[in-house]
Amino acid sequence: MPELPVEVKELAARVRNWGRWGPDDELGTLNLIDAAAVLRGAAEIRTGRRLALGIPLDEKGPQTGVVPGRINPLRTMLMINHPYLKGDRRNFCNSDDSVTMGLQAGTHWDALAHVSYDGRIWNGYPADVVDYRGARRCGIEKVRTLVSRGVLLDVARARGVERLPGGSAVTAEDLDAAAELGRVRIEPGDVVFVRTGQMQLLRAGDRSGYVAPAPGPSLRTVEWLHRHDVAAVATDSFTGEVFPAELPDTYLPIHLLHLVEMGLTQGQNFDLEALAADCAEDGRYAFFVDATPLPFTRAVASPVNPVAIK
């Protein structure tokens, strides 16, 4: 009986945003990013400091084969100093490269079309809007820009640990504590970055440990994110939520609640370590953020190199 447990279904009903932005909406909570949110973000730019949050895109990425076919970037050279004019290297020589990779191989946003259950994706669209051609609805290219105020919720620091233990569920109280630590109030349209410290494992080369078990957002944070009208949420882990899941007969249920029910764009494998150090140092946990995905047509995800600017 692997149907979703009743408590998850009840939670789903409480956070469901279907129809909130009309029957044709494909953006979900990204609609909450308005000019005010962008200006609120811009107001956080004070020193000109910039921090990129993307992990290196190479074969040392977090993919271990656990998701079949989702491979780490395989980049190869197409040309190496190829001389174009009669083979003369004293003139124009070109180097060019190519890549094959899972769109979720590294730091990425899930498109709202990424997951489904009960035959539905976000806003109630039938799941078969995704076929071999990709996502006819809610593909990542519909997110034209993703720019707003960003807020780091450093849950690890708020709990007083370097890194949450694998399998540890982040709770609403954790998020409140982290917001308090950062002396920041979440406002509608903010992009929230939840730090667990799990990225330290990947940085140390422990790919398997990084993948699972993992700490992360849980059934106990979904309503919090809903209530605060967060525009998007990103984590520093592979699964983007506590793993293994809290309840039997669930598998990545937060994905379903965020993407399908709330229309909440979510991201994984964000490296929040340097950002966290920076925020701890200057005491400022809000910043301007641009995390606009690449416009892959009909894609169910996109790599991204988000930048926090303070």
Place this chain on the structure above:
Amino acid sequence: MPELPVEVKELAARVRNWGRWGPDDELGTLNLIDAAAVLRGAAEIRTGRRLALGIPLDEKGPQTGVVPGRINPLRTMLMINHPYLKGDRRNFCNSDDSVTMGLQAGTHWDALAHVSYDGRIWNGYPADVVDYRGARRCGIEKVRTLVSRGVLLDVARARGVERLPGGSAVTAEDLDAAAELGRVRIEPGDVVFVRTGQMQLLRAGDRSGYVAPAPGPSLRTVEWLHRHDVAAVATDSFTGEVFPAELPDTYLPIHLLHLVEMGLTQGQNFDLEALAADCAEDGRYAFFVDATPLPFTRAVASPVNPVAIK
């Protein structure tokens, strides 16, 4: 005798920045982006309007095979609503995708390692720092962030045309006229977007016409960009410079002058049409820009979806 003509060599000597940021520099003119440039850019954010400049990443991209192996994005589905729990579609179903593409297939930045001549890349590094593993020096991952003030130089509009004709060389006077049109003064560290209108051809589906012949920056703009200490320059064409080239025995000579001599990061296939319309409407040709590349390790280029924010 396809050696570079003497006038190009003399121009090269005049704009050469080798050593300007030390013998170990791998950033070139991106060093000109300091906190002041970022803050100057941030000051341009007034309405919260955002415009993405990346072209769609799909099989309709501009690659025609003219650069062997540089293919348009080939995105395929790895999973389509794959049910994870005992095949039950009432629970978690996953869609995942994968891509193979040339890193210069769409809107992209060239890394400083992208081209060489006379056995040298930027800063005088030997060209063989690029090998089958990629660029040991000046790979795109060295550009950690690319955030600054952006300026649109709408040359087409300044010339009073919809689109410059193919093969038309943009001149220093064109850039001055466009700056005057935009009532903007270029400052050190600015990122400059040169619009020719060539992108209209690609948008109309004329891939071959888009590729060549092309208008663009020329031998007559190199010193201008050097004198103004531009941090990076992007164009709305395939070649990024006038094509065919102005002189015999040259092939993409501006690439050599920008990348090898000046260390000037340059980008191609930027869609500046909507941005140009917006600037014409509000009369503001300066904006905040984030065009941070993806951190592909040792890559000689990266796709990017730049965002202009006003």
Place this chain on the structure above:
Amino acid sequence: MPELPVEVKELAARVRNWGRWGPDDELGTLNLIDAAAVLRGAAEIRTGRRLALGIPLDEKGPQTGVVPGRINPLRTMLMINHPYLKGDRRNFCNSDDSVTMGLQAGTHWDALAHVSYDGRIWNGYPADVVDYRGARRCGIEKVRTLVSRGVLLDVARARGVERLPGGSAVTAEDLDAAAELGRVRIEPGDVVFVRTGQMQLLRAGDRSGYVAPAPGPSLRTVEWLHRHDVAAVATDSFTGEVFPAELPDTYLPIHLLHLVEMGLTQGQNFDLEALAADCAEDGRYAFFVDATPLPFTRAVASPVNPVAIK
């Protein structure tokens, strides 16, 4: 009304082999290859001459983008003389390469799962046995070996032309004339190679001309192949059948009749030019053939380099 025309449906009913080899069959006419067929083929080996029929696998292949995503082989180097022991090139150095390609990019066999109509593939299996994972039924890996007697039917030569004109339908009479020219009698289990000369266009670099219009097997050869219990049929063209099709409201109808109805494995892009010259010279149009596909699991096609041995 793009339903199949009634005459095609009637033809389909006449050649349908569903159930002939049981309800679980996934091989179709390849079942006709028994030990006798192999021995009959082996008996044709008399001089030890070998001719490979595969076209070069590289970027000059026949793919023009007409089938979206089916790209010519993109082969890139992973390593080039990489020294494994402390970087010392006096010891082991390795070169390695990688490829991305459509499985039907070059010379290939279609798996029986390659096409469907009316919701059915070969033997009446529902078309949805093919999903994002590939072909659960009738994938190319089910063809464990493809070895038999081969027969060249040189239709071009029988008609006295170098090459059939584009769009020319091969008929049953053509096949009879070619068999007579070759003084060969088709026997059950033979693999038949139908030469039109179209490959000359590809060899001359005329990719578009090669693709279409094309001569080839037609509605008028289907019953002939059925009556003679041919095990597999291969052609020297892109489409494998006359193109454009003979009737309105049809598109590659021979594919449907061969693959879906007869369960007849078919191949395209076979280079029969050298073989034809050889057969013309020695007057022997029958030979031993091994054209075993690569065992790609669940694939709907496989590249192959068939070898004729005389």
Place this chain on the structure above:
Amino acid sequence: MPELPVEVKELAARVRNWGRWGPDDELGTLNLIDAAAVLRGAAEIRTGRRLALGIPLDEKGPQTGVVPGRINPLRTMLMINHPYLKGDRRNFCNSDDSVTMGLQAGTHWDALAHVSYDGRIWNGYPADVVDYRGARRCGIEKVRTLVSRGVLLDVARARGVERLPGGSAVTAEDLDAAAELGRVRIEPGDVVFVRTGQMQLLRAGDRSGYVAPAPGPSLRTVEWLHRHDVAAVATDSFTGEVFPAELPDTYLPIHLLHLVEMGLTQGQNFDLEALAADCAEDGRYAFFVDATPLPFTRAVASPVNPVAIK
């Protein structure tokens, strides 16, 4: 001092075939396959039984990442029952697939250009005939056909074990014993299959155990293969030779001796289990073999699905 040890260099000098087939040769010992060898092979076809030796090409292949970039086949669907005529599924629907893979991912032949040392590949060609474009000399496409008599040397059975232990060096005496067991005399131009049983590990899903440590040909078999004028040699292991190597300061030295010195084409990951069972049953260890590679232009290897026919 990772130069090759002196005993390996002396062995190299004894087996070196450089110049034996002229200064322009790119085939090495494959030159030994003449018409007589093919006819000798054909004479072994008596029952019409066929056995394919290729391992399945899918994500469960033997690649573990130990050779960076050499990935198991990643096959994805380009189309799934795509209706071509006005979207009507009652008519032609197409399924198509694509693959990305290391050319040595599964059962494959190494091209003679695959490895080098001291700046040389086979026949003394400079190693830099391999560059980003592939192998200008000795690419796999130069092997037009690979058809001959095949002989199974079942070393495991001759030693009376199911499988040789990892790291066990096969010796000349092993090969003699296996030939005696098979009552077969090696003749010039034969293709030899050396069975260790190592493939059992891969079949059981033990990928890492399969890769290393591995039994296989060693410094003690090189002269044997040279003396018998073997045309090509294939093994049922990942490395194709005993691993780790027998001497310090060596890494895959048999590769160097076979490919560089002898010009002996060698193959790995051949599944010899069913063939061995068959040979044990009928007592016949010689057969006809076609193991013609795919004609990848300038490639340093090719996948192959070899077929033994008895």
